[in-house]
Amino acid sequence: MSPMLTYDDIVENLDDLPSLPAVVMELLNSIDQEDVDISVLAKKVSHDQALTAKTLRLANSSTYGLQVKVTTIQQAITFLGFQTTRNLITAAAVTGCFAERQCAGFDHKAFWRHSIASAACAKVLARQMRFNQDYAFTAGLLHDIGRLVLVACYPREYEKAIAHRDAHDCYMREAERAVLGIDHVDAGMALAERWNFSDTMRLAIAHHHTPEAQGAGFLAAIIHVADAIAHALDLAQMPDGLVPPVSTVAWTALGLDEEIYLQLFRETELQYEEIAMVLLS
Incomplete structure (x- = not known):
């Protein structure tokens, strides 16, 4: 070990x-x-x-x-x-x-498709909430960037983490912690610091799984919900189709009704197609 x-x-x-x-x-x-x-x-x-x-x-x-x-x-x-x-x-x-690294089980394109879907959804959510759409779009795009850091720096170990997730049918973050001792949030934070991201952006990356944490900020709640919606819509066709549990705190903070969410899903899908075509071509 x-x-x-x-x-x-x-x-x-x-x-x-x-x-x-x-x-x-x-x-x-x-x-x-x-x-x-x-x-x-x-x-x-x-x-x-x-x-x-x-x-x-x-x-x-x-x-x-x-x-x-x-x-x-x-x-x-x-x-x-x-x-x-x-x-x-x-x-x-x-x-x-980020160049594509050889890491069995990690689909580089699917990673970016999910990130783009989260960004599209975060932008639509932010507009609804009258929050800065640019921040939301960028934070949505970069919320999981720590995964690319782990794949780039520790490809063999990350392969084992993916195998662990598949064997135990758990969330990727749990598998990362079990195999590597740290997770993609830690790696994302390290990169955000290196790349001089703003504090707003750093907080969103740090708390996109824990938006109820003290001082997490409203953007973390938007990214958290956008991430869950992107998983649920499965625009990226991710192999590990587990939808992460949604924080009641974040969901309540956004306070949107069902009709607005249905409209939001449609808009996310439309925006996703176009953004993905540009960013992945």
């Missing part, structure tokens, strides 16, 4: 992970800066043609409802605002950042 891992082990291994393009790191660092020169950042992003193309395809998808077609990052910022554009750039960069 290999020794159990700790949070510090993950932090030490983050050096082996792919890093985001420098300009994306700069965008993440500029979250709370008032005096950031947007035109300079727009110019820097446009030097990365693949990233620009993916971002603009996302901006022009019907999800964002623009009446005009944007052809430059600067135009996207003008029509969608800096924050939305920055989150689209981050989404485009992160989904292309």
